[in-house]
Amino acid sequence: MSVPGWEKSPPARDYSVDELMVAVLAGCFRPGDQVCNGMASFLPVSAIRLAKLTHAPDLVWLAGAVGLEPRPGPVPASTLEAPLWRNSLMYVEQCGDFWTMVLNGRFLSKFCVGAAQLDRFGNANNSVIGGDFHSPRVRLPGTAGMGDMGSIGKLLYYWNPDHSQRSLVRKVDFVSCAGYLSGGRQRSDLGLEGGPELVVTNLAVLDFHPDSKHMRLRSVHPGVSVEEVQSATGFELLLPDGGEVPQTPPPTQAQVDAIRTVIDPHGMRRREFRRMRQRAAGGPKAG
Amino acid sequence: MKLKTLPEAAALVRDGDLVALQNMATQSAPMAMVRELIRAGRRDLGLVCLVGGMAVDWLAASGSINRFVGAAVSMEQFGLCQRFRKAVEAGRVRVEELSETALLARLTAGARSLPFLPTRGLIGTDLIDINPNLELLEDPFGGPPVVACRALVPDVALIHAHRADRFGNVQYEPTALWPDIGIMPKAARRVVVTVERVVGSDVLRLNPDRTVLPGFMVDAVVEAPWGAHPTSFNPCYGYDSGFHLRWAEAAAAPGSATEFLAAFVHAPADHATYLQAVGGAARLAALGRWEAG
Numbered sequence: 001m002s003v004p005g006w007e008k009s010p011p012a013r014d015y016s017v018d019e020l021m022v023a024v025l026a027g028c029f030r031p032g033d034q035v036c037n038g039m040a041s042f043l044p045v046s047a048i049r050l051a052k053l054t055h056a057p058d059l060v061w062l063a064g065a066v067g068l069e070p071r072p073g074p075v076p077a078s079t080l081e082a083p084l085w086r087n088s089l090m091y092v093e094q095c096g097d098f099w100t101m102v103l104n105g106r107f108l109s110k111f112c113v114g115a116a117q118l119d120r121f122g123n124a125n126n127s128v129i130g131g132d133f134h135s136p137r138v139r140l141p142g143t144a145g146m147g148d149m150g151s152i153g154k155l156l157y158y159w160n161p162d163h164s165q166r167s168l169v170r171k172v173d174f175v176s177c178a179g180y181l182s183g184g185r186q187r188s189d190l191g192l193e194g195g196p197e198l199v200v201t202n203l204a205v206l207d208f209h210p211d212s213k214h215m216r217l218r219s220v221h222p223g224v225s226v227e228e229v230q231s232a233t234g235f236e237l238l239l240p241d242g243g244e245v246p247q248t249p250p251p252t253q254a255q256v257d258a259i260r261t262v263i264d265p266h267g268m269r270r271r272e273f274r275r276m277r278q279r280a281a282g283g284p285k286a287g
Numbered sequence: 288m289k290l291k292t293l294p295e296a297a298a299l300v301r302d303g304d305l306v307a308l309q310n311m312a313t314q315s316a317p318m319a320m321v322r323e324l325i326r327a328g329r330r331d332l333g334l335v336c337l338v339g340g341m342a343v344d345w346l347a348a349s350g351s352i353n354r355f356v357g358a359a360v361s362m363e364q365f366g367l368c369q370r371f372r373k374a375v376e377a378g379r380v381r382v383e384e385l386s387e388t389a390l391l392a393r394l395t396a397g398a399r400s401l402p403f404l405p406t407r408g409l410i411g412t413d414l415i416d417i418n419p420n421l422e423l424l425e426d427p428f429g430g431p432p433v434v435a436c437r438a439l440v441p442d443v444a445l446i447h448a449h450r451a452d453r454f455g456n457v458q459y460e461p462t463a464l465w466p467d468i469g470i471m472p473k474a475a476r477r478v479v480v481t482v483e484r485v486v487g488s489d490v491l492r493l494n495p496d497r498t499v500l501p502g503f504m505v506d507a508v509v510e511a512p513w514g515a516h517p518t519s520f521n522p523c524y525g526y527d528s529g530f531h532l533r534w535a536e537a538a539a540a541p542g543s544a545t546e547f548l549a550a551f552v553h554a555p556a557d558h559a560t561y562l563q564a565v566g567g568a569a570r571l572a573a574l575g576r577w578e579a580g
Binding site (some may be wrong): 039040064066067077078079080081082083085091093095096099103115126127133134135136137138139140141142143144145146147148150151152174175176177178181187189191192271 | 291311312313314338358359360361364367371372375376377378381382384385386388389391406407408409410411412413414417430431432461462463464465466468469470519521522525526530539559577
């Protein structure tokens, strides 16, 4: 069931960056796709639900990688717990069914990835920072599903609410999720298909150059300059052909209304940003 | 007759064992058994988890583990497991980090007496070279390479389930079936199951499609209602948010973590006393109404 009039809705004048990011991510999902989500994935879950309420009503959602097409209430405090998959059509058994569906190339071709570090060739790190793997300076949560998703032909959509030199680095300390490796043809030479498509941050949208596979600025969010994005990035960004960097389209009023009133009235999507602020203030680091 | 008390069943876990532990972040960990192992002072345990949560953090805080095999450790909205993280950073716990398909391949090979099973996951990552249990392998049929994942046979699997009879036949209510229950008990040498309720076999016969483990695979059954608290055990009860927050706060420092374990693991004489300590019937009833929340 779609939000009435969503196609003709004007750009919103009052919106926040989390809502813009949700709208950009929602645009990545097309009718006929199937998508699942992992834990602490408030922006992807909001985006999946927004896509279903607007341009992709037949997008198939496997909530928490468990519940097929649930009728969820507002985005709950966990994106991996049972409240997310109320009234599902099916509980997909994990050991056999879920991974069989994912590994079969025909299904679930897109996956959203959030990671502590992302580098210029789209490799992601959620394992360790600094030191040796067995005595790291910081132990991160671990590769979980991304260690598979990066290598099995999926299209990867990274989201990052904390665009900074700390999270967008020249080279990741450790590759827990395969992007384009050292760029160029290295990924395809290993026999890997798919790969990173887009990076959606709180400042900009980025993609990857078709030949070099180096990260490239696609658009900057309204009110953000190219210089700001560059100085918040730990490596030199490529610019689009022609050098002109367009502005990310703001979300429409209908999208913002749907996010605020139907999808996520409790503002769970902002939790990811709170965590970043805590981190910046030297507070406890969450997973 | 496989019915045992928690202390009797805990004796099936020995110092040094590799323990496959059911757990998915804030879900379905056999916490009553985990507390019993800490109280019994088990040492040098290894853990195998898909995604470990508070159970892993407690076992790290109590100095019970020295290795971890799995895909991630996180309490999701409640943050990283701080005691586990510190133990790894200090070199007291060694991590073998696997993707989900690699862990499932290792366990499935173990369950089926194969030397290894392949996965297509992990190719291109740094996780293969550092791990002697993973090896890039030519496809004998000419396709792209795969990753051979060496068989893994845990000494014991710890599972929490909805009900079982005294012969060890185990049933699950319709809910998410995480890989833990699907493969860990089949790969492990011994299987210890805590259940919300022990029932007569006739109750199981009403819904044989819900039986997930046959009695011959199970070594011990322990009745432990609310035995996954503070993790959720759907559809019976949700995770205890307040308790997770209190632990996340206590886990920030070794001293407060030790005090927390003293109060909730060591002080309660048994499982019933623990349930009183965490809020008793009123609190548990509230967790049982997760559907409303």
